[in-house]
Amino acid sequence: MNESKDKRMSRSRRNPSSDEEAIIEGNFGGVGILKKGPWTSTEDAILVEHVNKYGEGNWNAVQKHSGLSRCGKSCRLRWTNHLRPNLKKGTFSQEEERRIIELHAKMGNKWARMSAELPGRTDNEIKNYWNTRVKRLQRTGLPIYPPDVCLQVLNGSPESLNMGTLDNPDVQQRDNFEIPAVEFENLELNQRFLSYTPMLLEIPVNSMVKIGTDSSHSSSIMLPTMHLPKCLRESETFPCLNGSALTTFNQYMDYACEKIAEPFELSSSHDQFQMDVLPGSHALLNDNSSSSETSSGALKLELPSLQYSDTHRDSWGTPASPLHSIECTDTMIQYPSTWQDQSESCSPRSSGLLEAVLYESQSLRNLKKDSSQWTDPSVVPCVSMDSFSRNPCEKEWEMCGDPNSPLGHSDASVFSEYKPMSGRSLDEPKSVQAMMDCDIEPGTVSQISSKQVERKETPNQMDVFMPDASYSSGWFRHITGRVKDQSICKDPIAMLLGEDFCSDY
DNA sequence: AACCCTATCAACCGCCCAGAG
DNA sequence: GCTCTGGGCGGTTGATAGGGT
Secondary structure (H helix, E strand, O other): OHHHHHHHHHOOOOOOOHHHHHHHHHHOOOOOOOOOOOOOHHHHHHHHHHHHHHOOOOOHHHHHHHOOOOOHHHHHHHHHHHHOOOOOOOOOOHHHHHHHHHHHHHHOOOHHHHHHHOOOOOHHHHHHHHHHHHHHHHHHOOOOOOHHHHHHHHHOOOOOOOHHHOOOHHHHHHOOOOOOOOOOOOOOOOHHHHHHHHHHOOOOOOEOOOOOOOOOOOOOOOOOEOOOOHHHHOOOOOOOOOHHHHHHHHHHHHHHHHHHHHHHHHHHOOHHHOOOOOOOOOOOOOOOOOOOEOOOOOEOOOOOOOOOOHHHOOOOOOOOOOHHHHHHHHHHOOOOHHHHHHHHHOOOOOOHHHHHHHHHHHHHHHHHHHHHHHOOHHHOOOOOHHHHOOOHHHHHHHHHOOOOOOOOOOOOOOOOOOEOOOOOOOHHHHHHHHHHHOOOOOOOOHHHOOOOOOOOOOOOOHHHHOOEHHHHHHHHHHHHHHHHHOOOOOOHHHHHHOHHHHHOO
């Protein structure tokens, strides 16, 4: 690997056209055209010499002083990414990989800051690594963030994230997470739990929302929502949760599994829905709709993602999920294939966790709503068996015509801040604000009510709910429209879980 | 061997910001 | 307050390696 890497490094990339090369070489030392493309060893030497002589900075002066036909930017890039001393080359170590995941979970696509945490590594390297990784995980349908990393982030403990070494006060400030009531004290996750979590959602098990108390940093409130298969809930206790959170969680799971399973009970008898699904199938999500064969030869329903197979264990070594867990999770996690499609075009800045939480809650709510109709097969409106074999969410999504799914494998951080993007802000904030301002019915979501989650009402609160406007326009309107129509849920938790869920309690 | 697909990664591009004038 | 400029950052591009068919 390193060998090939070195080979490649020495090889030329983006070879300029021969014409350009000629011109440039002719102008070497002159004021002529600035050279683009791969750096030669001669250029490197010149740059190194210049930096040794004049120091870093004032990159535009390089051309002046050394006659190098490179723009200042190019020089800086070359220096910082390749010529700078103490640069580590080669593949990332396991520890570095782990660190990157953790850092990304906290920082999002702040490559420069991440590189500051990883000595010898450049932002470009980290960025490339991450993008490659995300791409790979998207393809395999694995969660971008390992559950334990999510828990660590959720826990917010500096040690857990090795953040004790952070010097950057800004980072420290950002990382000043608060977990008001839902405490994850016993973070010794049993193997069982961890083994389940990845298959439940594309996102890590502990999806969370932080409501910002200041505009620059989304902080102060986090709200975990979890989704586990019913079989897992059969355990009386849940290792991560305690007190009311656990109660709520169990209730939520009862609700989710029962309600979601309903429409699929109908179809489970259908050939297409034989649940002999093996973990690891995720073609739906991957837009790989061609069914694959199970070992038994039965038609395998390609699940969208999150089902670890032995061949799809990720670097954090989460074991494959037991087959029996399919019972519930299958119905829960059949992400529309379109999600994957959309995620491909999703801005990498988007926040996968957050959007997934929001979308999922909406999906659950819709599912419940829809399932009441679907209990009777004859009532299934406008849904053919063929289309019915897909997740109702997908139908919803398609009907919504939303080009941007929240459940795409977006890969910004767990708590990435919303970065307003030009040209969209007028519409989206309005929707979000409308959503946030809708009144909550007293007593709803009492289990995880404002006692546990305090939300500071600020004009910037939407920053939290808008991790990335690039995808939010459609689906957020979709959600907010419904929320608006049906009143309720001032509390973000209520919003997340859905009013139907709330009203069940 | 030829082709296709994916992974990798250097380098570029465009935007943003801070500081100087 | 303004413009200009240098520098930084994040996103994207494109060449190449390498594996699979």
